[in-house]
Amino acid sequence: MIQSPGILIYLLAFLIVLGPLVFLHELGHYLAGRWFGVKAEEFSIGFGREVVGFTDKRGTRWKFGWLPLGGYVRFAGDMNPASQPTSEWLALPAKERARTFQAKPLWQRAIIVAAGPIANFIVAIVILGAFAFAYGQRITPPVVGTVVPGSAAAQAGLQSGDRIRELGERTIDAFDDMAFYTAIRAGETVTVTYERGGRTQTVQTVIGSDSFKDRFGNVTQRGMLGIGPAQSKFEPVSLIEAPVVGVVRTWGLVVMTAEGLKQLILGRVPLSQMGGPLRIAKMSGESFSLGPVELIGFIALISINLGFINLLPVPVLDGGHLLFYAVEAVRRRPVEPKVMEWAFRGGLIAILALMLLVTLNDLGAFGVWRNLAGLIG
Template identity: 65%
Template sequence: MIQSPGFFVTIIAFALVLGPLVFLHELGHYLVGRWCGVKADAFSIGFGREIAGFTDKRGTRWKFGWLPLGGYVKFAGDMNPASKPDADWLALPAEERRQTFQARSLWQRALIVLAGPVMNFLIAILIFAAFAMTYGVDRTPAVVGQVMPESPAAAAGLKQGDAIVSIGGRQMDTFQDLAQFTVLRPGATVPMVVERDGETFDARITLGAAHEEDRFGNRYTRGQLGVASGPRVYEPVGLAEAPAAGIRLVGGTLRSMIDGLGQIITGRRSVDELGGPLRIAQMSGQQMALGWPALISFIALISINLGFINLLPVPMLDGGHLFFYAIEAVRGRPVGPGAMEWAYRGGLAAILALFLLVTFNDLDAIGVWRHLAGLIG
């Protein structure tokens, strides 16, 4: 077992993971806003009281907040960092009003909001594309190289050389696709299409549940099929093909995230698996201890997470703004201020509740509750 990194290494790794991602996410908003002619009043990394900053020649205040768990761009015409419209923006002089966020057309506002999550996905695509060029792309076919004794695969009658065409209705192009599907579904019973000696047949299989512990002592429950692949096949990727490889890898990661979220919503997975900043910090330190490739890969995963979460249709998040713009496009006029006020309050309450939940989970994951119980006992 690898010794967990110390506190200071964890803090440095967390800053290396979250800081650049927050900056680049907000930079996406800022750059597209500038392109659309919107003035930015503030660009902040972190929330709360400013601890350092400067004002550029365009009047934008670039600053660091004392709570480094996010960031924001406050455009002219916004009441607050969540881009809630200021009711008094119409009272501004005409020249200032032309530079506000609210003065932009619907498609421009949507583009500015969308730019942040898109930037997160682009970062992950670039990282995965670079990895594809460096290490190649795993093209190992979804063919059974070995069946483990007394495994779900053995119980289903799978044999060496069988090709898994699909499982759970999802096509399996590579062995990695098979692994990504099964790992999220411990105990699930799913249909499967198998090709053997040129003929296909249908089967059903109940996946196993493997309880594992990683090199840092973290425990996980993973779905298990009970097969091993044949020799791994890595295909070299050139510069021209790398972006497409990066997009495919991001797409596969997003699909796994959506699968996992759907299982939590439907109760098939526990909400205890949801993590927050403390767990990200812990995992950042652990990945840094494994080396720079592991840390950079983790940055890509967190970037995809940030992009995905921000697109959820929750008021105060980017997806909430886009949801309101979709309603505006259908109705032909913006949502009323009263409805917006209640939506923002509900969104804030939902975000705070989620933050409390994931913080509780994080404290449990790092052993705080067990330590307290030991002290009390």
């Protein structure tokens, strides 16, 4: 077992991981806005009072806030959280108003908003594609090599040499597909479609559960079928193929993230599995201590999560703005300001409640509640 890094390493790694990702996310918004001729008044990494900053020749104030848990770009004309026109905006001179966010057509505003999450996905694609080019791609067919006695696979009668074709309604093309599918489905009954001796057969089984302890002693629960791979090999990836591999791997992780969220909403995964800034800082420090390759891989994973979360249709997030733009496109007129205001208030409350929940979970993961109970007892 590797000794956990100290608090300073956690903080340093957290800034190394989150800082550039937030910057690139906001840079996506900024570059798209600049492309369409929108003036950016502020570009901030972090929230709260400005620690340091400067104003460029275009009049954009670039600054760092004292709370490094996000960032934002404030475009001219974007005068409230719901991005609704105000009397202040209407009072602007025509030439100045033309350079504001609200003056742009709906499709341009949508692109500007979507550019942030897209930037995060591009970061992940570049990293995962570069890894594939540097180290090759492991190819592991979905063929049963070994069966763990007493496992779900053993109870289903699976044998060495069986080729798994489907789990539930999911087509299985590689062994990793099975691992991803079962990891978040402990206790679920699943139909397994497999091929044996040229014949296709189906059987039902209940996905088992197993505890996994990493090199730092962190214990996580995951679902498992109870089979090992038959064989695997590494194949080189050319420079031309690398971006395609990066896209495929990024998309696979997006799908896995979406499925994890679905399982969480349905109550099949406990809320205690959700983590927030403190847990990200902990995982960042652990990845940092393992070396640059692990840290960069972790950055790709967090970048995917950052892009995915921001696309959720929750007011305040980018996805909330895009949802209202979609409604506006269908109705051919904007959503009423009062509706937008209440929606964004509700979205803000939901985000704050979620932050409180994940912070409580993080403190529990650090053993705070257990230690307090010990002191009180």
